[in-house]
Amino acid sequence: MYADELKKTAKAMVAPGKGLLAADESSGTIKKRFDAIGVESTEDLRRDYREMLFRSADAMTKNISGVILYDETLRQKAKDGTPLSKLIAAAGSIPGIKVDKGVVPLPGCPGEVITEGLDGLGERMKEYRALGARFAKWRAVIDIAAHIPTFAGIYTNTHALARYAAICQQEGIVPIVEPEVLMDGAHDIDTCEEVATRVLKQQFQDLYLQGVMLEGIVLKPSMVIAGKKSAKQASVQEVAAATLRVLKNCVPPSVAGIAFLSGGQSDADATAHLDAMNRMGPLPWPVTYSYGRALQHEPQKVWAGKAENVTAAQAAFSRRAHLNGLASLGKWSPELEKAGKAA
Ligand code: 5MM
16 A cells, blocks of 8 residues: 555665664663763753754755654654654655664573564554654664574564564555674674675565565665674775675665664774775665764764754764765765865
8 A cells, every 4th residue: 555655765765875864772772872972861962962963954954864763752842842853854854763672682592682572563653654754673683603693593583574574564664674783793704794694585585475565675784894803804895895795695676775784883984885885886776874873973972962062063963974975876085084074
């Protein structure tokens, strides 16, 4: 019933030169981010911070196609009483909502987790659509360590993601399908490539089995990269080539688009890797960003919870969004980073 709308929304989410802002930090995660800048995590300060981002006209109108929100934010109003979701829509960007309920240990699979939140999801989705959300996000977490991930760990998560995606589409919401392979370990890039391939092969089999329309989804994968603790880090070109090899092997061209997570990479690395991939095109799908930390790290530092820093923090956010917008077109260059200001 929603097929045309889903395709249109998914296409808009990966429009040329644009990508997604992942601002859906759960209460625990945003507290960690605020702790790092010495700001207390109160409901009002979380609202002020996010209002500041959504009122960054340059970023929002030019480079942010959509914003992933946390439940609290979708219900919040700006200081002048405008719902935050309306601020996003007024900038020509699309409000979205994180619908998973986080991870718990997966029974029988030591060291692995499963994402929860399927029960009652259809009903929650109806409410979110009424509140203005047109896409959703569900994140599965796959860790790499000795003897993991197991087949059970991968399959349980890809199955849940596919069930979530089918429910979303039934309710007129575009699912962002996010099977994150963590970069926390000591593994090398080849191990990451092997695990990412297993995960994505299984993911697309499950999406097929659940009848999900691929033209109406956005895939949010991690890049293929060596673990943070690995002594051997791969070059930008190696990361880009390995990531594209995996995607081309696993992701049908009918998928509306790919929007990467940044996963703890530095801001500049996340941008450089995205740019390198787009320079290796033409690619079967639009390839862009759905960054949380790599878009917010700078503005958070500059803001530091102070009203007098809002304009500078908005400029920092717009700069990062602009550089990533260029990377999504393969038009970024390292000199732009060094220049310290947007081109
Ligand atoms: C913004 O963070 C998202 C929510 O995380 P929690 O559920 O742990 O609070 C997270 O899912 C995010 O959307 C993705 O990991 C992408 O963010 P990064 O920082 O990896 O680009």
